[in-house]
Amino acid sequence: MLIVGAGPVGLTAALALAQADIPVRVVDAGPDVDKRMRASTFHPPTLDMLETLGLASDLVSQGLPVSRFQLRQHESGDHVVFDLSDISDATSHPYRLQVEQHRYCALAVESLSRSGIDVEFNTRVESVIQSADEVTAILQNGEIHALWLIGADGATSLIRRRLLGPIPPGRLAIAAGWNCVCAAAMDVTLHRNKRIEIHDVACAMHAGTVINPAIVTSQVQGGFLYGLCAALWGDIEIQNGQVLAGNFDSQPVLRMNQAPAVRVQLVPGDEPPGGVGELPTSVAAPALANAIAAAGGERLRELPVQRAGYQLKT
Secondary structure (H helix, E strand, O other), rough: EEEEEHHHHHHHHHHHHHHHOOOOOEEEEOOOOOOOOOOOEHHHHHHHHHHOOOOHHHHHHHHEEOOOEEEEOOOOOOEEEEEEHHOOOOOOOEEEEOOOHHHHHHHHHHHHHOOOOEEOOOEEEEEEOOOOOOEEEOOOOEEEEEEOOOEEEOOHHHHHHHHHHHOOOOOOEEEEEOOOEEEEEEEEEEEEEHHEEEEEEEEEEEEOOOHHHHHHHHHHHHHHHHHHHHHOOOOOOOOEEEEEEOOHHHHOOOOOOOOOOOOEEOOOOOOOOOOOOOOOHHHHHHHHHHHHHHHOOOOOOOHHHHOOOOOOOO
């Protein structure tokens, strides 16, 4: 297994693979662990997972455990307090840990070294070639051949660009759950008076073992269009504590002449079948909002988009 990128994702994957006695090699273009400010919060499930890798206690000793935190509405002064000690029966770490990301990475590099795996810094992957049998990473001075490659080289990932092609900046929406991963992107044009013309919708769905590709494709298409209706018009008004809408008859639905074609790519996998109904619905709204921003509109922070004056072009 070859892992490109010695950040938290790549190093954690390497530790888990090494623990399972799977040969692994980690390369990174940088000279050492990146000490620039990144994430600084580790949540209880993450700490529980790191405990299985033997790193939780060392990391906790370098950070600040926080068992209580607040969400505060500054305008009104209202606030709510979360006390994570309430979940102490469900986790060995009932607190959030505030500690710099680079401290975890340094601990992970040391742990890998003790297992005989030295992270290869100053090793830049220039290109990637994938065949039916292996992946070849082209370096500045040589090649690495592996059965599998994990691209953990950050937001500007060369690996993803080489294997998946260019992704328009800020357009991809991703959701995961029910043993599935779904990604979607849209292409729109903004006309006068904030009228939206949708040209293209692309969805990729990894759903493990697919029994009937036609049914899964239809479900992805239908789920995305259902979510798109909500993103465009799904407004629920509440007055004096009461919902004004009586039923679905007050919620607009895309008509056939309004519905865009949704191209679906099913990503093969041999995992057990997942649930494909929910995720396409979930990615529709962020995909639409991303497309509006990419086309020159504002970055929307609330739904439906009609609240900001956007409507489908007729």
